[in-house]
Amino acid sequence: MAQPSTAPTPGIDWPLADEVLPSHWLSRLVYYARLAPSTHNTQPWKFVIGRRTIDVIADEARWLRVADPHRRELYVSLGCAIESLRIAADFAGYATDVSYFPIPQDATLVARVEVDGSGSKRDGALPYLLPRAVTRRTSHRKFDPAQAVTDEDRRAIYTCFDSPDIALHFITERASLDRLADLELLADRNLFADDAYRSELAVAVGEGFLGTSWLVSKLGQLAISTLPVGRQVAQSDAQRVASAPLAALLSSRHDQPLDQVHTGEAYMRIALAAESRQLRMQPVSQVLELPEIRVQVAEAAGLDDRYAQHLFRLGHAKAETEARRRRPLKDMVLRADL
Ligand SMILES: Cc1cc2nc3c(=O)[nH]c(=O)nc-3n(C[C@H](O)[C@H](O)[C@H](O)COP(=O)(O)O)c2cc1C
Numbered sequence: 573m574a575q576p577s578t579a580p581t582p583g584i585d586w587p588l589a590d591e592v593l594p595s596h597w598l599s600r601l602v603y604y605a606r607l608a609p610s611t612h613n614t615q616p617w618k619f620v621i622g623r624r625t626i627d628v629i630a631d632e633a634r635w636l637r638v639a640d641p642h643r644r645e646l647y648v649s650l651g652c653a654i655e656s657l658r659i660a661a662d663f664a665g666y667a668t669d670v671s672y673f674p675i676p677q678d679a680t681l682v683a684r685v686e687v688d689g690s691g692s693k694r695d696g697a698l699p700y701l702l703p704r705a706v707t708r709r710t711s712h713r714k715f716d717p718a719q720a721v722t723d724e725d726r727r728a729i730y731t732c733f734d735s736p737d738i739a740l741h742f743i744t745e746r747a748s749l750d751r752l753a754d755l756e757l758l759a760d761r762n763l764f765a766d767d768a769y770r771s772e773l774a775v776a777v778g779e780g781f782l783g784t785s786w787l788v789s790k791l792g793q794l795a796i797s798t799l800p801v802g803r804q805v806a807q808s809d810a811q812r813v814a815s816a817p818l819a820a821l822l823s824s825r826h827d828q829p830l831d832q833v834h835t836g837e838a839y840m841r842i843a844l845a846a847e848s849r850q851l852r853m854q855p856v857s858q859v860l861e862l863p864e865i866r867v868q869v870a871e872a873a874g875l876d877d878r879y880a881q882h883l884f885r886l887g888h889a890k891a892e893t894e895a896r897r898r899r900p901l902k903d904m905v906l907r908a909d910l
Contacts, residue, residue, distance in 0.1 A: 580689030584664050587703040594901060598626055598687060600664075602905055604706050605657035606898050608840060610649035611636060611857060612773070613781040613896050617653050620906045628654055628683040631904070638772045639763070639861055643679075647829045648882050650682045651836020652843075656706055657685060658694070659844070663702035667691025672830050682833060696734055698841070705844035710895055712852040715887035721818045725849055729820075729886075732845035733838040737831065738881075740842070741873050743819040751872040752819060752883070756859045763858055781897050817887030819856075823870065823878040835881040852889040859883060 586593055586600065589607055594600055602619045605628075610616060616634035620627040628650060635646050654670065661668045667688040674684045693699070730740055743749060763769045776782065822838055824831035843853050860866045860880055870880040 580666075586663075587707045589707045590895065590898065591901065596621070596907070597664075597689065598624075599901065599905060599907075601626065601657045601660045601666075601687065603901060604660035604702065605653045606901065606904060607706055607709075608649070608652035608656040609709075609711055609843065609855070610652065611640065611645035611855075612776040614649070614776060615781070615899050615904070616646050616649055618904050618906065624687055626657065626685045626687065627681060628657070628685065630680045630682055632680060636772055636776070638766070638768045639857075643829065644832050644860070644881065645857060647682065647832035648836040648839065651833040651838075652840040653836075654683050654685065654833065655837040655840035659698060659701050659706055659840075661687055662693055662697035663699040664689075665693060665699075668694060672833060679829065682829075698732070698844070701841075701844040701848060705847040708891070709843055709847040710852070710892040712854050712889040712892065715817050715852070715854075715885065715889045717817060717887075719817070719888035721851065721887055725846075725851055726818075728849060729842050729845055729851075733841040735834040735838045737825045738834050738838045739823050739878065740838070741821045741823060741875065743821060743873055748872050748874070749819060752859065752869065755865050755868055755872065756856065759858045759860075759862055759865045762862060762865075781899075817885070819883065819885050821869070821873045821875075821880055821884075822882040823873070823875050824881050825878055827879040831879070832881060839882050839884070846886055850888060850891075851886055852891075853884045853886040855882060855884045857883075 580597060589603070591603070594603055598621045602621070605619065606615060606617070614634045614636060616631045618629040618631045620629065630643070630646055630650055635643065640646055658668045658670070669686045669688075671684045671686075673679070673682065675681050726742060730742075733740075743752065820842075822835045824835060839855075846853055859869055860883060866880055869883065870878060873880065
């Protein structure tokens with residue numbers, strides 16, 4: 573029997589983000605999924621909508637092959653989108669069930685999400701995060717050093733996710749933060765010395781999805797691809813890490829794509845729980861992009877036998893006035909079997 577194209581539960585007061593809400597009930601979930609954070613705002617995802625399923629697919633055309641050769645950031649980004657989608661379903665009262673990598677030979681079909689419009693919500697559903705955080709969250713770069721992250725904030729963040737094998741570590745000791753800043757400097761210097769890395773970054777900046785106007789994007793693209801901006805970037809990145817109000821690292825026991833997807837799901841929950849407490853976050857990626865430095869990050873954070881997956885700063889910051897743009901829904905959704 574064909575599923576209705578209108579929502580099975582009518583009268584839901586969906587919070588609007590940047591566009592008119594689509595009418596199809598499953599497209600609505602994707603509308604929120606695409607507000608998830610992603611590396612360099614590449615939004616490296618596609619969604620195939622079936623009768624009761626949404627396939628979440630890694631868009632290889634948007635994968636940063638040079639910066640992220642092992643696809644860790646790609647899968648972390650996909651995990652963020654999957655969790656965003658499920659929180660939208662929680663909000664509507666739909667049940668979701670996820671099969672990860674359902675076709676073992678296909679590393680791009682990351683998840684098949686079954687949605688049941690009349691099922692019961694999943695354990696640990698946090699429906700209030702949709703209006704309170706999914707449509708408001710942005711990544712931040714400037715924090716207010718005068719406002720501390722309280723123990724209660726930390727507890728709330730620590731307990732907001734329950735992903736198998738993923739752990740969160742807060743990094744507060746001065747010596748560890750300084751060590752991370754040194755590693756960030758080293759990583760940035762090495763990465764920016766690579767022409768291919770700079771060209772790839774220039775394309776991402778030039779696309780204009782990183783929160784800059786078209787003209788500034790084009791100028792940024794020109795500067796990154798032609799000028800020695802690496803030293804400047806390295807120094808300001810390192811300073812940011814050293815001055816983090818609080819740094820945190822998500823780690824996993826194994827280093828497979830599924831661990832990285834689960835890392836993204838955990839990060840999404842943390843970012844949303846943080847936003848709902850007016851706490852904001854900035855991921856710090858470069859330091860994990862070179863394998864030998866990534867291992868040293870794990871050591872600096874005191875991890876034994878675990879893999880560093882996603883590092884971020886968090887603290888209080890003023891809400892951003894302008895959200896970074898998202899690609900239109902129609903460019904990332906395929907509707908099959910409707
Ligand atoms: C895996 C991953 C890596 C990221 N790395 C960085 C980073 O190194 N520096 C940074 O400022 N933001 C980083 N971000 C944040 C993205 O730039 C941000 O999510 C994107 O621009 C969309 O903006 P929004 O989060 O404000 O919606 C990262 C996000 C993800 C998911």
